[in-house]
Amino acid sequence: MKISELARLTAEQLRQGGIGEARLESELLLCYFFGLSRVEMHLADRAVTADELAGFAALVERRLNRQPLAYILGEQEFWSLSFTVSPAVLIPRPETELLIEAVLARIPEPTTFAGAILDLGSGSGVIPVVLARELPQARLIGVDISPAALEVAAANAQRHGVAERIDWLAGDWFDALAPVSRFAFVVTNPPYVAELSRPGLQPELAFEPPTALFAGADGLDDLRHLISQSPDFLLPGGGLIMEIGYDQGETVKTLLRAQPALEAVEIIKDYAGLDRLATARKI
Ligand code: GLN
Numbered sequence: 181m182k183i184s185e186l187a188r189l190t191a192e193q194l195r196q197g198g199i200g201e202a203r204l205e206s207e208l209l210l211c212y213f214f215g216l217s218r219v220e221m222h223l224a225d226r227a228v229t230a231d232e233l234a235g236f237a238a239l240v241e242r243r244l245n246r247q248p249l250a251y252i253l254g255e256q257e258f259w260s261l262s263f264t265v266s267p268a269v270l271i272p273r274p275e276t277e278l279l280i281e282a283v284l285a286r287i288p289e290p291t292t293f294a295g296a297i298l299d300l301g302s303g304s305g306v307i308p309v310v311l312a313r314e315l316p317q318a319r320l321i322g323v324d325i326s327p328a329a330l331e332v333a334a335a336n337a338q339r340h341g342v343a344e345r346i347d348w349l350a351g352d353w354f355d356a357l358a359p360v361s362r363f364a365f366v367v368t369n370p371p372y373v374a375e376l377s378r379p380g381l382q383p384e385l386a387f388e389p390p391t392a393l394f395a396g397a398d399g400l401d402d403l404r405h406l407i408s409q410s411p412d413f414l415l416p417g418g419g420l421i422m423e424i425g426y427d428q429g430e431t432v433k434t435l436l437r438a439q440p441a442l443e444a445v446e447i448i449k450d451y452a453g454l455d456r457l458a459t460a461r462k463i
Contacts, residue, residue, distance in 0.1 A: 181233070183210060184225045190240055197244040205249055209239055212253050246383035258306045261313075263336050268328035269304040270392035275423070275450050276369050280310050282421050282448060282457055283365055290315050295364030298413065299323070300353055300406065303392055305333025305346075307367060312342035320346045321363075323356040325391065353402075354409045362415045368406055369423040374399035399425055403432060403458075411441035414462035422458045429455030436460045 181189075187206050194202035211221055213236050228236070242252055250256040250271040256263050258272040259280060265271055287293045294317040299308045302322035312320050324330050330348045337343040349356040373381075373393045385393060395402040403424065410420045420442065424432050429447035432455075436445040442460040450456035 181228050182225050183214065183221060183228060186210065186228055186233070186236065187221075190236075193240060194243065199243065205243065208249065208253065209243065210236070213239055247387055248384045251387060256304070259310045261310070261340060263304050263306055263309070264332060264339065265304050266328075266332055267387060268326060268389065269332050270369075270388050272304055272306040275456055276306065278448065278450055278456055279307065279367060279369060279421055279423050280314070282459060283311060283367060283419070284314055286365075286419050286421075287315065291317070293318055293364075295319075295415075296321070296362075297365045297367065298357070298361070298363040300366065300368040301325075301370050301392070301402075302333050302348070303329050303369075305330075305336045305348075307369065308333070308346050309336050309340050309342055311367075312337070312345050313340060318345065321349060321357070321361075322346055323349045323351055323353065325350065325352050326389065329389070329392075353405060354413060357413065359412075361413055363413055363418060364415055365419045365421065366410045366413055367421045370402040370406060371395040372399045372403055372423070372425040372428060374425075400428065400431060400435075403428070404435060407432070407435045407439060411439055411462055416462055418462045420458075420460045420462070424455055424458050426454035426456070429458070432458040 187210055191203040191206035194205055199205055207218055211218055248271055250265050251267055254264060256265045256272050259277055293315050296319045297311055299322045302308055302324045305322055308320040308322040322333055327350050330350055334348050337346045371393050372395055375394050375397050433445055433447055436442055436458060441463055443463050444461040446459045447455055448457040
C-alpha cells in the first residue's frame with residue numbers, strides 16, 4: 181500500500197469513528213508518523229512497509245479511542261505559533277486568542293509597555309508566552325498549581341525565545357505570590373466548566389486534566405475566588421481579563437460589579453456570539 185492510499189483509508193476509518201475533520205487528521209497523523217511535511221507527503225508518495233503499517237495502526241487506534249490529536253502529535257498551534265502540549269496541560273483553544281487580543285487592545289504602545297502581567301493557571305503557557313512576544317519589554321509571571329504543567333510552559337517559553345522575561349510559580353492562584361505584588365494586568369483562563377455538565381461532554385475532554393476544566397457544580401468556583409482576590413493584586417487602573425464560559429456572562433458581571441474596587445465591567449462575546457471574556461479595571 182502507498183502512503184496516499186493509507187491516507188484515504190485512515191480518513192475513512194476516522195470518519196466512521198465519528199472524528200469530524202477526518203481527512204485533515206489522517207494527513208496530520210501520517211505526517212507526524214513519517215516525519216514529513218504535508219507538501220513532502222504528497223510529493224514523495226511511496227510504498228509503506230508492514231512494520232510502518234503496524235506502527236501507524238497503533239497511532240490511529242489511539243485517536244479512535246478519542247485521545248485528542250494534540251496529545252498524539254505533542255503539538256498545538258496557537259496565535260500562529262507551535263506549542264508543545266502533553267496530557268499535563270489543557271490543549272490551547274482558539275477562543276483564548278480573544279483574551280490576548282483584549283490585553284493588547286488595552287496597551288496603546290506595545291513596544292514600550294514595560295509593565296508586569298500576571299497569568300493565573302498558565303497550563304501550557306500560551307498566554308504569557310504570546311504576551312511576552314507581543315510586548316517585548318513586559319515582564320510576566322505565570323502561576324499554575326501543577327509543577328508538571330509549569331515544565332511544559334517553561335519549555336514553550338524557551339522554544340519561543342522569551343524565557344528570560346517570564347517567571348513560573350507553582351501554587352494555588354494568588355497564594356503563589358508575595359502579598360505585596362501588584363500588576364498592570366491580571367489575566368486568566370481558569371477552569372469554568374460546570375461539573376454537572378461533565379456526562380454530556382465530548383469524549384476527548386476526558387483526557388485533559390480535570391483541574392484545568394472543572395470548577396464546582398456551576399463552573400464558577402474558581403472565577404468567584406479570582407474575582408474576590410484580584411483587586412488586591414492590581415495597580416490602580418490595572419486590568420482584569422478572564423476567560424469565562426459561554427453562558428456565564430450575566431453571573432460574572434454581577435460578581436465583578438459587587439467588587440467596590442473594580443469599575444468598567446464588560447462582557448465580551450466570541451465570534452460564535454457566546455460569552456467568552458469578562459473584563460474590569462481597578463479604580
Ligand atoms: N473552552 C474549554 C472547553 O470548552 C474550557 C476551558 C476552560 O475551562 N478554561 O472545553
